[in-house]
Amino acid sequence: MARARKNASKAGDRRREQLLELGLRLFSDRSFADISIDDIAAAAGISRGLLYHYFRSKRGFYTESVRYAADQLVASTDTPATLEPEARMRAGLAAYLDYVERYAAAYALLLRGGLGVDPEVAAILEGAREAIVARIVREAPELEASPPVHAALRGWIHLVEGMSLDWIERRELPRERLIEVFMAALWSIAEAALGDLALAGAASART
Amino acid sequence: MARARKNASKAGDRRREQLLELGLRLFSDRSFADISIDDIAAAAGISRGLLYHYFRSKRGFYTESVRYAADQLVASTDTPATLEPEARMRAGLAAYLDYVERYAAAYALLLRGGLGVDPEVAAILEGAREAIVARIVREAPELEASPPVHAALRGWIHLVEGMSLDWIERRELPRERLIEVFMAALWSIAEAALGDLALAGAASART
DNA sequence: ACTTTGAATTGAATTCAATTCAATTTTCTG
DNA sequence: CAGAAAATTGAATTGAATTCAATTCAAAGT
Numbered sequence: 001m002a003r004a005r006k007n008a009s010k011a012g013d014r015r016r017e018q019l020l021e022l023g024l025r026l027f028s029d030r031s032f033a034d035i036s037i038d039d040i041a042a043a044a045g046i047s048r049g050l051l052y053h054y055f056r057s058k059r060g061f062y063t064e065s066v067r068y069a070a071d072q073l074v075a076s077t078d079t080p081a082t083l084e085p086e087a088r089m090r091a092g093l094a095a096y097l098d099y100v101e102r103y104a105a106a107y108a109l110l111l112r113g114g115l116g117v118d119p120e121v122a123a124i125l126e127g128a129r130e131a132i133v134a135r136i137v138r139e140a141p142e143l144e145a146s147p148p149v150h151a152a153l154r155g156w157i158h159l160v161e162g163m164s165l166d167w168i169e170r171r172e173l174p175r176e177r178l179i180e181v182f183m184a185a186l187w188s189i190a191e192a193a194l195g196d197l198a199l200a201g202a203a204s205a206r207t
Numbered sequence: 208m209a210r211a212r213k214n215a216s217k218a219g220d221r222r223r224e225q226l227l228e229l230g231l232r233l234f235s236d237r238s239f240a241d242i243s244i245d246d247i248a249a250a251a252g253i254s255r256g257l258l259y260h261y262f263r264s265k266r267g268f269y270t271e272s273v274r275y276a277a278d279q280l281v282a283s284t285d286t287p288a289t290l291e292p293e294a295r296m297r298a299g300l301a302a303y304l305d306y307v308e309r310y311a312a313a314y315a316l317l318l319r320g321g322l323g324v325d326p327e328v329a330a331i332l333e334g335a336r337e338a339i340v341a342r343i344v345r346e347a348p349e350l351e352a353s354p355p356v357h358a359a360l361r362g363w364i365h366l367v368e369g370m371s372l373d374w375i376e377r378r379e380l381p382r383e384r385l386i387e388v389f390m391a392a393l394w395s396i397a398e399a400a401l402g403d404l405a406l407a408g409a410a411s412a413r414t
Numbered sequence: 415a416c417t418t419t420g421a422a423t424t425g426a427a428t429t430c431a432a433t434t435c436a437a438t439t440t441t442c443t444g
Numbered sequence: 445c446a447g448a449a450a451a452t453t454g455a456a457t458t459g460a461a462t463t464c465a466a467t468t469c470a471a472a473g474t
Binding site: 031033034059112113118119122147148150151152154155156157158159161162163166167170172173177180181183184185187188189191192193195 | 238240266319324325326329354355357358359361362363364365366368369370373374377379380384387388390391392394395396398399400402
Binding site for chain 1: 450451452453454
């Protein structure tokens with residue numbers, strides 16, 4: 001029975017995941033309100049009721065789809081610890097844009113959730129941002145972990161998110177330039193948040 | 208009858224506006240889904256049906272509340288044309304933060320699309336951003352209206368929005384420093400978007 | 415003052431979609 | 445194979461949004 005449970009649960013997990021991937025696609029095409037449980041069930045080729053076996057509610061399904069995308073994103077931007085801080089930062093941004101490009105729909109879903117939405121979705125997004133901020137602070141020796149730096153980094157992430165979203169829609173900047181914008185903004189924002197010269201050494205050192 | 212029409216319509220508009228203000232308050236406390244038409248009607252002291260006299264639907268009511276807040280925000284950040292460009296920019300940001308502080312709830316509502324963010328709400332936000340970008344370009348002589356500059360400015364607005372939202376919740380930075388961060392970020396982002404030295408003169412001139 | 419007209423207002427009736435649940439089938443294990 | 449647990453279904457329920465026919469109200473013209 002132990003194995004049964006385990007197998008069953010493994011099969012169940014796979015199915016769950018397939019459903020979440022479907023959710024990603026559906027919710028990035030049409031809005032939450034425009035999609036009914038029946039639509040989802042039909043698209044998945046299962047019954048209405050089975051969806052409730054896997055997910056608490058329609059909203060729960062949406063929430064989990066968002067969480068799924070957020071986890072993917074955070075995981076896919078992890079970078080090798082062997083790189084120098086600045087190179088590592090660039091590598092992280094490149095990986096971020098890779099994700100944005102490859103899973104444009106999932107990324108849009110994630111951010112279309114908006115800056116807030118319902119508390120649970122907001123918490124998921126906040127968690128993803130916090131994970132990225134924590135990683136940057138851990139990796140960038142010249143940024144001390146003070147509240148101003150945190151505020152600056154969170155702001156910077158909003159910039160990255162907003163410009164990335166625009167980028168997949170309009171392609172107004174070449175990819176490399178976009179990364180340059182992110183790098184330049186990161187330093188100037190952190191510097192300004194701390195006060196005039198606190199980071200001057202580090203900032204000019206990088207040039 | 209001409210006067211009757213006009214009066215009637217004027218009274219109707221006033222009422223509509225009161226309802227929208229109520230909507231602003233309600234929707235920033237609880238989420239769209241958590242508030243029923245009956246809740247709204249009860250809070251307004253009117254009947255369910257009358258709400259449908261003034262607004263197409265529950266969603267329509269929400270959408271118009273958002274539009275109302277967006278218009279307020281854009282209007283309240285207009286600045287006197289008599290100021291020098293940089294001072295004008297600072298004045299605009301100060302006005303922006305004034306709005307954010309005074310109408311924190313409305314501001315939060317604005318940036319929270321709502322579950323799944325329907326296209327109409329997204330369009331309202333996009334429109335508000337575009338209005339602000341257009342104003343900045345019009346007022347800042349050193350920014351030519353090229354696609355890269357537009358992309359940079361839209362990104363910068365996301366930064367401003369995100370940090371402002373954080374700011375009212377956590378107050379990690381003093382107001383003046385926040386404005387400094389915005390100013391510093393604006394130049395470095397625009398500069399980086401254009402390419403290495405295009406704005407160098409203007410950027411250092413401001414210091 | 416009186417009638418007409420259209421807007422404001424109501425609440426009961428309808429509709430539509432989410433959720434629940436008891437029953438059935440499938441899948442695994444001993 | 446028996447029998448338990450999980451997967452799966454669809455009919456029944458529920459709750460909230462929307463519609464609408466009826467009523468009140470306020471202003472305008474006569």
